[in-house]
Amino acid sequence: MTPTQRRRHSAWSEIPAATWADWRWQLRNRVTTLEALEPLVELTPEEREGIRARRGSFPFAITPYYLSLMEGPDCPVRRQAIPHIDEMQRVPWDMVDPLAEEEHSPVSVLSHRYPDRALLYVTHTCPVYCRHCTRQRKVGDASSAPARSELDAAFDYLARTPSVRDLLISGGDPLSLPDARLDALLARARAIEHIEVLRLCTRNPVTLPQRIDQAFVETLRAHHPVYVSTHFNHPAECTPEAGEALERLADHGFNVGNQMVLLRGINDDPATVEALNRWLVRHRCRPYYMFQCDPVEGTAHLRTPVSAGLRILDALRGQLSGLAIPQFAVDLPGGGGKITLTPDRLVRRAGRALTFRDHQDREFTYVDGAQSENSCAEEGVPRSAHSKPA
Ligand code: SF4
Known part of the structure; x- marks a missing residue:
């Protein structure tokens, strides 16, 4: 595949x-x-x-x-x-800025929603403009590239906001900038003592893996810990070149995670997600999130029901090691932030006896916090913690 x-x-x-x-x-x-x-x-x-x-x-x-x-x-x-x-196509719940990033911008080019994380936009260009992009309101417009004064204001804000420990460098695609610019930006972030982790958010390993060359990894490794969040969506993108890009990042100490987006008719089936994630893990990239597509204008035809993500996650459990199973996340429209969803495996609860179904739909009972066999008996919990009804 x-x-x-x-x-x-x-x-x-x-x-x-x-x-x-x-x-x-x-x-x-x-x-x-x-x-x-x-x-x-x-x-x-x-x-x-x-x-x-x-x-x-x-x-x-x-x-x-x-x-x-x-x-x-x-x-x-x-x-x-x-x-x-x-x-x-437009549906009434479409939005231009579904994550309310603009509302959470204390200064332009920076979003700060969660206390310990902030997101810096360093460019609005990308090698490929993904048709499902959440930021299509601003990407693709080279004239809206952040000005030096805007970046100065963003770094001033970061320097006086000690709660920020994790800085996401995003865009557009930050790797659209030359190495020297990225080096200078990361050095500036590193000079702020309370920023512990840097994250580069990039689709270049997918759309332009040649960008991850030796010069890039050798320049940016100076700023570790640098995490890389990338965005593979389908096994058709898992080429030898893309594999080499991921390996080169891993070899130079970058911790790489994948954030796929569920897209109707593209990757909304368990076999596709399984093949993608097996390949990613083989190339030392951790499947991190599987995102519900945001309700951004222009993407209604690509969006899947939330039940599709839950069905995929349910099917993957038991087929794949936990290492290759991402979290299924919905970024709440209007700026509520991410929530993660999991298939419901609790079948029933009887006192302390919790009965769950496993990946083969067999039922097993777990006794929750019982102190002794006597206390179980008092509460009517079966002697065997495992039951396997037909
Ligand atoms: S690379 Fe990222 S920012 Fe650029 S178009 Fe694709 S999803 Fe949007």
């Missing part, structure tokens, strides 16, 4: 290997217009219409590498990157 061969669209077959592996070349040669895309992909009328309709609101951009992974119209890579006319 995961690609074992390096792939390259025939349009770029003559490009020398060293050029193809150069992330700057990949960025310079992103496909960003309908005219450039038409000769490369046989577009459906709905995609063509979607590209026209989204012009001026949420652009598209695709690296040659990511485009080379695309297949037919139902391809999970293609559906994440090429606009579709369904993006124009």
Whole structure:
């Protein structure tokens, strides 16, 4: 299910290997217009219409590498990157800023919702504009890049807010900045004594794995502990190049976690999530969150019911080690923050006797906090803590 061969669209077959592996070349040669895309992909009328309709609101951009992974119209890579006319559907509960990030911004370019964490936006560009992006209100607009004065105000705020111990560096995709800029930003954060952990939030391992080169890891390892949160959504993205990027990060001491987003018809089934997570763990990336897609305008056609996430989690338990099972999270619209959901395994409660079902739907009883056999007898708890009704 995961690609074992390096792939390259025939349009770029003559490009020398060293050029193809150069992330700057990949960025310079992103496909960003309908005219450039038409000769490369046989577009459906709905995609063509979607590209026209989204012009001026949420652009598209695709690296040659990511485009080379695309297949037919139902391809999970293609559906994440090429606009579709369904993006124009609106439902009443859609929002522009579903996580209320703007309301929790004490200074521009910084969101501070939880006491110990803050999120700094350092750029609004990304190699690929994911069609399910929660921040599509601002990403893709290069002119809205944070000004130096805004970053100064953000670092001043961080320096005078000792509750912040964990700084998420996000965007857009922070890896759109050159190494020297990232190095300077991380050094500035590290100079604030109470900031203990830095997190880089990036989809580059997925859409532009060439970006994770030797220079990048050697420059940024100076700022450890640096965690990397990445965003693989489907095994079709699990290429040899992506695997090498994850391995290189791990080899240089970066702790890498994955935050997938559940997307209708793309990854909303247990077998897909299982294959993805097995690959991630093999490449030393911990499946961290499986997110319910946020109710952001333009994503109604991609959203799944919450029950789909619970069903997937239920199916994974017993198939996969806990190491490969993510937390299923809903980021509450309006700024309530993340909550995590788990399938309900408690079947019934009788006094201290709690009966649960396991991954094979067998029932087992756990006696909760009983002090002695006598106290169990007094409370009518069965002598055997295990029962297995038919
Ligand atoms: S990489 Fe992240 S910020 Fe950029 S478009 Fe994709 S989801 Fe949005």
